Amino acid sequence: MKTKYLAYVAALALSTTTLIGCANLDPVDYSELNSELFPKTESDYATLVNECYRSIRSSWFDGLFATDDRGCVALNDATTEILTNRTHIYKKLHDLNWDSTDDYLVGFYYTEKDPSGGGYRDGFANDISRCTSDLAYIMKATALSEPVKKKMAAEVRCVRAFIAYTLYDMFGPLVIAPQELLENPRNDRPLPRLSREEMVKFIEEDLRYAAENLPSPTDAEYGRFSTGLAKMLLIRLYLHETKVDKSYYKKVETLARELMQPANGYQLQATYTKMFELGGQGKANKEIIFAIPVNTEMVSWNDWHMFVLPSDFGSNGMQGGYHSLTSTWHFYDSFEANDARRTYLLAEYKSKKTGALVTRGTYPNLDIGPIPMKYGYDADLFKNSGRSSIDPILYRYADVYLSLAEALYRKPGASAAEKLEALTYINTIRRRAGIADLAYSDIDTGEKFVELLLKERAHEFWCENGQYRADLIRLDKFVEYARDINGSPYADRTKEVYPLPKIVITDGKGVVVQNEGYD
DSSP states (O other): OOOOOOEEOOTTTSOTTOSSOOOOOOEEOGGGOOTTTSSOSHHHHHHHHHHHHGGGSOOTTTOTTOSSTTSHHHHHHTTTTSEEOSSHHHHHHHHTOOOTTOHHHHTTTOOSSOTTSSOOOOOSHHHHHHHHHHHHHHHHOSSSOHHHHHHHHHHHHHHHHHHHHHHHHHHSSOOOOOHHHHHOGGGOOOOOOOOHHHHHHHHHHHHHHHHHHSOOTTTSOTTSOOHHHHHHHHHHHHHHHTTTOTTHHHHHHHHHHHHTSGGGOOOOOSOTGGGGSTTOOSTTOTTEEEEOOOBTTTTBOBOHHHHHSOTTBOGGGOOOOOOOOEEOHHHHHTSOTTOGGGTTEESOEEBTTTOOEEOTTOTTTSSSOOEEOOSOOOTTGGGGTTOBSSOOEEEEHHHHHHHHHHHHHHSTTOOHHHHHHHHHHHHHHHHHTTOOOOOGGGGSSHHHHHHHHHHHHHHHHTTTSSOHHHHHHHTTOHHHHHHHTSOOSSOSGGGGSOOOOHHHHHHHTTSSOOOTTOO
């Protein structure tokens, strides 16, 4: 792939305190920018930092965490028992039936054409290069005090690591362009993918810097990065690597215990469902590690309701949507009956067309599975062009509990006392959901523990960040579940990573190697 780097400079329309805003963003080649004019002031550099955040927003146009068919959350969860559809891309994803020509999938890495035909994005691998170039500008800045420079650099490095980890989890090691090549694009040459070790080091160094220089969770502005998010992403990276090296569990344990220190201010919320309802987000919610603030008038929004609701939906003052995907009855039935986390997996709804109750098994909207509404009712949805005012939450403190439980149980040489401690963290999460504690006999073998942990993670975090797929892969259950639960005839270990786009292999001229099992 040619080393391509486009920076989108939104003039000064973005304030230094706004995470995501709406602006006319024109692509500008950085080689044509006069650095004596821009960036020059602290406000200019803040604009560069804000621009880096745009990659992880929830925009249909070009947001990595878009709350619809163009975001990685729905895509990754659709490869599991959580989401599916009768036909089209979500059926293919559910069956693990994809290849390197499927733009809706490989386009997350890079594409010459927008999968929607809208021309709004070219994949997210280039955004890593944008962060690298912005970081170079910041580190050379003479207009910034050292504390401000470190904080800005930490935000950019956290964004870069966030994107890099998400793509690494999906595609395996990436092609990462070094700064010297970005500064001299005429010296463009094919670059190989990083090794697994190099990829982990790249992400880890960024997140460690961010963890040292970002504001604390109590001091960070809502919607911006904190030391808490940097450490949570490190936990996810280290969990990812336990598949090949279980010593990483010790690092997970250390970070989780650090996040549990009272000084960070994190707390589990009393009620699970309220976190996903109107008014349940914001700085007052001490469980949120990172959420994406929405603005229904700008280009960061939550259109999940429109994405999943049937066209005749009429419950609680709501109107219908596109019903682009559904959940599965297997997933619904895996919950205990009184589990609060199942509340917004809707097994019935009122039809606005007939006024009758549409119940489980009814074709075409409730025969395959329930409606994965996830978020609470928002009657003003259609006043806001189908966009909800509920902020999507990507990472929560509950993840720290379940990550620590896994580390304590599965680390090499885990003691009986540590395994009992692991159970206490799982039961804390279950109690909040309104269901009974588990006994040690429920986890007294490694296989029992893995099955139980995966169920708890799926029930707790469905349709939040798309990381359940990574959980299944890490714990060697992805292929088994795809075959035995999803009924996939295509399930094998090569599907644990997605293929790179063919254009990346072609432009790589033999230097870039495709993932095993793909052409």
